[in-house]
Amino acid sequence: MDGSGETAPYLLYLLLINLVMIFLFWFTDLPQRIQLQRFASFVRGKLYVLEEMEAGARRKAVAYLGTVGVREPSKVIEGFVDNFFFIWPVGIEPTDIIRRLRHLIRTRESSVRDYVKRVLDSAERSVQYSVETVLEVVSVLRLLNKLVRHYLELGLKYNNLILLQYLVFQMPEIVEMARAYANSVDAFASGVPIGDGVGPLVAKMLVEWREPQREIVEGTDLYEVEVGGRRVYAIKASGPGSNVGWPGEALEKLVGELGGAVDRIITVDAALKLESEESGEVVYGTGAAIGDLGPEKIAIERIAESYSIPLDAILVKMSEAEALGPFTKKIYESVVKAYEMVRRTIVEKVKEGGTVVIVGVGNTVGIR
Amino acid sequence: MxxxxxxxxxxxxxxxxxxxxxxxxxxxxxxxxxxxPKAVREEVVELVGCPVCGHEISRKYEKGDYVGKVVGTCPRGDGALVVKAIYVEKYESPK
The missing domain is CATH 1.20.5 (Single alpha-helices involved in coiled-coils or other helix-helix interfaces)
Structure with missing residues (x-):
């Protein structure tokens, strides 16, 4: 007995299993289905993380709204998050699109403001601004979760492997963005300046931390100082609540009041850095340094163009987490560099006796 | 076999x-x-100073403070002490 008779069934089984596997993996959709489920499982895991972030942000928002005197804060948040959407104006007819966009932005802003005023009537304006921002942050997190769940369910419903694969590749960025938003609730609630506030802080440094001369347009302050024999006007959002103001409209009004007698406009803002760039890098260039939906930026460009005023931009590079999180020491040191760059630009590019307007663009939370 | x-x-x-x-x-x-990753301790600090004489001190952030808030008078002169900046300072925690 050599045993070959007992080995044969094992080899036969192995061969049979191999054939079945080859059939299943080469001639059916099984590998794609397995991959689809693996992708779905990965996305579900990340969705759980996103939901935890949203729940955490809601808890913080409830606690903050409670401290500023909002009754039934959970209901207030619930009434906000799925409402106050914004429908983009018609783009195939571009005539007057900026006017329509500006009108819709203002209408939404005033609706949000009215909603917050109804639940927070007695609080001062800076608190109302911060409450608005906290509600907006929770709303963004809710929207992110809804979108991810939508694409996950859509991919599973139609067995769309490519859709789920794309979602898997996008998830790390989505989670990082959501984390930045979730962490920002602390900064907005505590009133500590955030990275996006580099523009307002540079403006505040330039005017030597003085009180504003006047509110030039709603939620936007004007300062006037002298730097090296040049008249300097600084525009920034009114603080210390979470507010970005209307810098474009403010600049339009100021330049109009001055009859266009402005030698230079310098805009300062935070900008998202590329992965290859260092956080806190300060760079300068030409144009309007502002990241709004369009109306404020175009107002700056139009007023500069109509009076032929040179328009400079100074940017401080940072990540999204840094832009939405409290100032780090590194970002503060960059603000000092940006301030020195603004002063240098004023002295080098504007003649003595000339007039310059500095626009400190960004969220002014924690900065009066 | x-x-x-x-x-x-x-x-x-x-x-x-x-x-x-x-x-x-x-x-x-x-x-x-x-x-x-090394354990890092974070503390929010504020830079308080006098815009007139340039005197500056760094201290722990107090809730309710903001940049531009007057928090006293300068010990070196008559100028006001204002909060010039607020930021997070990171320290490496000892092992």
């Missing part, structure tokens, strides 16, 4: 098992060998 083939099959199975174990251990090995 049977024992030889059986041995070969056993060795093949054992090797497959070993490879599976190694594959399962790779994430653990990577996590053990990866350098651990």
């Amino acid at each position: 049977l024992s030889q083939q059986f041995d070969l099959l056993t060795v093949a199975l054992l090797m497959a098992l070993l490879m599976l174990l190694l594959a399962a251990l790779v994430p653990w090995l990577l996590s053990v060998t990866r350098p651990k």
Whole structure:
């Protein structure tokens, strides 16, 4: 007995299993289905993380709204998050699109403001601004979760492997963005300046931390100082609540009041850095340094163009987490560099006796 | 012949098992060998100073403070002490 008779069934089984596997993996959709489920499982895991972030942000928002005197804060948040959407104006007819966009932005802003005023009537304006921002942050997190769940369910419903694969590749960025938003609730609630506030802080440094001369347009302050024999006007959002103001409209009004007698406009803002760039890098260039939906930026460009005023931009590079999180020491040191760059630009590019307007663009939370 | 083939099959199975174990251990090995991030302690501080004489001190952030808030008078002169900046300072925690 050599045993070959007992080995044969094992080899036969192995061969049979191999054939079945080859059939299943080469001639059916099984590998794609397995991959689809693996992708779905990965996305579900990340969705759980996103939901935890949203729940955490809601808890913080409830606690903050409670401290500023909002009754039934959970209901207030619930009434906000799925409402106050914004429908983009018609783009195939571009005539007057900026006017329509500006009108819709203002209408939404005033609706949000009215909603917050109804639940927070007695609080001062800076608190109302911060409450608005906290509600907006929770709303963004809710929207992110809804979108991810939508694409996950859509991919599973139609067995769309490519859709789920794309979602898997996008998830790390989505989670990082959501984390930045979730962490920002602390900064907005505590009133500590955030990275996006580099523009307002540079403006505040330039005017030597003085009180504003006047509110030039709603939620936007004007300062006037002298730097090296040049008249300097600084525009920034009114603080210390979470507010970005209307810098474009403010600049339009100021330049109009001055009859266009402005030698230079310098805009300062935070900008998202590329992965290859260092956080806190300060760079300068030409144009309007502002990241709004369009109306404020175009107002700056139009007023500069109509009076032929040179328009400079100074940017401080940072990540999204840094832009939405409290100032780090590194970002503060960059603000000092940006301030020195603004002063240098004023002295080098504007003649003595000339007039310059500095626009400190960004969220002014924690900065009066 | 049977024992030889059986041995070969056993060795093949054992090797497959070993490879599976190694594959399962790779994430653990990577996590053990990866350098651990240093513990960092964060503190919000504010820079308080006098815009007139340039006197500056750094102190712990007090809730309710904001940049531009007047928090006293300058010990070196008549100027006001204002909060010039608020930021997070990071310190490496001792092991």
